[in-house]
Amino acid sequence: MDGHMVVEGRAWRLGDGITTDHIISGKYKYAKMGRLEDMLPYLLEEVIPGFYKMAREGDVIVAGRGFGYGSSREHAARLLRMAGIRVVVAESIHRIFYRNAVNNGILPVISRVIPASTRTGDRIRVDARQGVIVNLDTGARDRFNPPPGLLMEVINAGGMVEYIKRRGLPW
Amino acid sequence: MAGTLTEVILERRLGRAPERGEIAIVEVDHVYLHDGTLPLALRVLEEAGIPSRPRDPGRVTVFIDHAAPAPSLAAARVHKRVREWARRNGVRLYDVGYGISHQVMVEEAIARPGMVIVGADSHTVTLGSVGALATGVGSTDAALAMVTGKTWMRVPEVLEVRLEGSLPNGTTSKDLALHLASLVGRDGAIYMSMEFTGPGLASLGVEDRMTVSNMSVEMGAKAAIFPSDEVTRAYYSGLGVEVERLEPEPGAEYDDETSIDLSSLEPMISEPPEPSRARPARELEGLEVDQVFLGSCTNGRASDYRMAARILKGRRVKTRCIAVPASRRVYNTLLREGVIQVLSNAGCTIAHGTCGPCIGAHLGLLADEEVAVSTSNRNFPGRMGSPTARIYLASPYTAAAAAATGVITDPRSLL
Numbered sequence A: 001m002d003g004h005m006v007v008e009g010r011a012w013r014l015g016d017g018i019t020t021d022h023i024i025s026g027k028y029k030y031a032k033m034g035r036l037e038d039m040l041p042y043l044l045e046e047v048i049p050g051f052y053k054m055a056r057e058g059d060v061i062v063a064g065r066g067f068g069y070g071s072s073r074e075h076a077a078r079l080l081r082m083a084g085i086r087v088v089v090a091e092s093i094h095r096i097f098y099r100n101a102v103n104n105g106i107l108p109v110i111s112r113v114i115p116a117s118t119r120t121g122d123r124i125r126v127d128a129r130q131g132v133i134v135n136l137d138t139g140a141r142d143r144f145n146p147p148p149g150l151l152m153e154v155i156n157a158g159g160m161v162e163y164i165k166r167r168g169l170p171w
Numbered sequence B: 001m002a003g004t005l006t007e008v009i010l011e012r013r014l015g016r017a018p019e020r021g022e023i024a025i026v027e028v029d030h031v032y033l034h035d036g037t038l039p040l041a042l043r044v045l046e047e048a049g050i051p052s053r054p055r056d057p058g059r060v061t062v063f064i065d066h067a068a069p070a071p072s073l074a075a076a077r078v079h080k081r082v083r084e085w086a087r088r089n090g091v092r093l094y095d096v097g098y099g100i101s102h103q104v105m106v107e108e109a110i111a112r113p114g115m116v117i118v119g120a121d122s123h124t125v126t127l128g129s130v131g132a133l134a135t136g137v138g139s140t141d142a143a144l145a146m147v148t149g150k151t152w153m154r155v156p157e158v159l160e161v162r163l164e165g166s167l168p169n170g171t172t173s174k175d176l177a178l179h180l181a182s183l184v185g186r187d188g189a190i191y192m193s194m195e196f197t198g199p200g201l202a203s204l205g206v207e208d209r210m211t212v213s214n215m216s217v218e219m220g221a222k223a224a225i226f227p228s229d230e231v232t233r234a235y236y237s238g239l240g241v242e243v244e245r246l247e248p249e250p251g252a253e254y255d256d257e258t259s260i261d262l263s264s265l266e267p268m269i270s271e272p273p274e275p276s277r278a279r280p281a282r283e284l285e286g287l288e289v290d291q292v293f294l295g296s297c298t299n300g301r302a303s304d305y306r307m308a309a310r311i312l313k314g315r316r317v318k319t320r321c322i323a324v325p326a327s328r329r330v331y332n333t334l335l336r337e338g339v340i341q342v343l344s345n346a347g348c349t350i351a352h353g354t355c356g357p358c359i360g361a362h363l364g365l366l367a368d369e370e371v372a373v374s375t376s377n378r379n380f381p382g383r384m385g386s387p388t389a390r391i392y393l394a395s396p397y398t399a400a401a402a403a404a405t406g407v408i409t410d411p412r413s414l415l
Ligand code: SF4
Pocket: B066, B100, B101, B121, B123, B296, B297, B298, B354, B355, B358, B359, B376, B377
């Protein structure tokens, strides 16, 4: 995808303090080491059972404070992207997850307004050029700072692998 | 604007004063990865069509520390790939039994004051204890840092933690770390660097500082940097290495500030499910414990086992007690000093340098509803085994006191 991303998708509402262990438990990292695809059925398994089957391309995670806390395992961001997630909106996002999101083509959005008024299933529209996010069902609307320059280009490309394939190493 | 320690380090790399909040492309002095994160880094490079040869193999180190020796066939296969890749590319590998990455990075003097270091592990922040700007990244960022020698960094706001006084008997830097976690909270330092200042620094050795820096990521911090002072220089001179002094510029401006009087602290325990849920250990006295874990990159050093031995000498453990020194060097020190003998006589099970039970990969998982007191850094559900097991984080004194009595106990009553 080129140009700045505009995404419309369904919200999956999560609470505060969703760790990378909630996203993909560490035990699968060792049981299924090196076979990422095999971990997909366990994605968010204790938070939203069956998530990987229900998620669709373009869906949006909407969470509270401290999303992505914990281990540096990039499997968390990668599996979310594999399940179709393009945007993570949260009141705050831990920094390693933020980096991993960018590298995997997921747009991280910091917002208080949207998590406060969003329920699972609401339609969310995110415009990364305008820096505007809207809940189309409730009308709630917020502005956000898209990641600067290069980082947004990486997200627009669909992640670092795609970016490198098209444009070579970023620095 | 006078520079913080973070900015002093970045300014040298950039050749100009960094601006808070800017995204800078920074040259990194060292990159490290382990058996849990290297495989994905190699896969990313392969997918991108980039050879996985590091730009400078001398600036890359890999560790087999997370599930070592291999507890499963899957792990054994991963280890084999890690070894082959390291050999082919001339990268230094610390194989099974050598120790936990963060510990080895310091005790082998690979990490030094003033360096910029990225590690594919969230507890890379541990190296801030020796004055490095060190932070955890994912596999893609580590892979890129390896092949380009650079990474991007947002120049962080800085939280000053001013330390006064010194720790009372029975109270340790782990109690400081847990107290700080309850003060700052799980998300309170996100994107920020923590820097430690004040007269209380002089009383904290490098090993004590490692524990504090280690836990800063539980508050969201990007880094947790101690100055390189006489304490640091003495530590390195013990390793036969001379290092520079490194301090913030006089009048450095901090974005936020907190002050802690070390002499007012007491033994703390963090209740599950998060490290920030810390309270005085005395408030939880009497809670029955099934397993005690002494180890991890938080508290797996010689000074930690000396504390445990002070409690356990002449006593018998009433729980399962698993002691896993953070490295072979630590193990050998303890062997020489007779500490291993004390722990063994008390009934502890002692293993080689590895992450061990910290991450529930091997060496003592917890069954349903069991209670553990652990000297590690995370007490998330399922971290050490069953999701219904409960993990309480504490200092080596407090953990050893729980082993000696079978219940949570304020260790000061046993010292
Ligand atoms: S000891 Fe625990 S926290 Fe430290 S590196 Fe190993 S698994 Fe991670």
